[in-house]
Amino acid sequence: MSKLKSEVIKYSKKLNITNLSPLRSGNISVRATAKGVDGFYITPSGMKYSILKTKDIVFVSLKGIYDRKKSKPSSEWRFHQDIYVNKKKAKAIVHAHSTCATAFSCHQKNIPAFHYMVAVAGGDDLKCTKYATFGTKELSRNIIKALKSRTACLIANHGQVVFGDNLEKTFELAEEIENICHQYINALRIGIPKILSRKEMKIVLGKFKNYKKG
Ligand SMILES: [Zn+2]
Numbered sequence: 001m002s003k004l005k006s007e008v009i010k011y012s013k014k015l016n017i018t019n020l021s022p023l024r025s026g027n028i029s030v031r032a033t034a035k036g037v038d039g040f041y042i043t044p045s046g047m048k049y050s051i052l053k054t055k056d057i058v059f060v061s062l063k064g065i066y067d068r069k070k071s072k073p074s075s076e077w078r079f080h081q082d083i084y085v086n087k088k089k090a091k092a093i094v095h096a097h098s099t100c101a102t103a104f105s106c107h108q109k110n111i112p113a114f115h116y117m118v119a120v121a122g123g124d125d126l127k128c129t130k131y132a133t134f135g136t137k138e139l140s141r142n143i144i145k146a147l148k149s150r151t152a153c154l155i156a157n158h159g160q161v162v163f164g165d166n167l168e169k170t171f172e173l174a175e176e177i178e179n180i181c182h183q184y185i186n187a188l189r190i191g192i193p194k195i196l197s198r199k200e201m202k203i204v205l206g207k208f209k210n211y212k213k214g
Contacts (some may be wrong), residue, residue, distance in 0.1 A: 004032050005057040008041050012049040014111055015096060022175055024048055026096040026159065029072040030167055031084055034059045040093075044071035052091040075135045082140040083163055087147065090163035093172040100181035101160035104128075108156045109182050113196040116204045120176050123164075124201035131156035134153050152177050 011188055012028050015021045021147035029042035043049070047056060058073040060066045064081050074080075080093050080187035094184040096102060104111065111118060118126055127146040146153035152162040152173055161175050164170035187193040196204075 006120040021096040097159040098178040128154040
């Protein structure tokens, strides 16, 4: 149990070090069971990651219940809850206000297959949600929609969210999404890039699937 909490702290600090999300922005969670209740451990609301201790990490049940006498969970805990409820494969979630993903999300557009690595999100494009206020149920709903057949999406005028098998892989995916956004913004600076065909992306997605299995 405390091992999972320590993992959450380790990767929260990494959010700051890698510049994926400065100061208190972004949040991290991992699926867990505490005292027989299914839920997740998540970073607390409003605390700098550099000073986090295991006692500050909050357990929230899949029904959205947490101990009100302890630290408050991140104000964005709702979409973590909804991702864990809707995506059985989600074991960890990383949400970041990383610069390029956030900049691109302000255009409220999907990122097409300008590069084959777009397939890391699970399909032939990277979706962006519709806009909704942070912390709301509406935002949660929009995220679940954008994550249909995907493990990552951009959140309109906000940032990015990704999920995966464990925190290490999930964190890497968030870094990859930031990288893709950075490359796409640069590609757009010299005109409209050529987009890979659906047929080609089908081949790429097939290769990614085999690669994961192997
Ligand atoms: Zn956020």
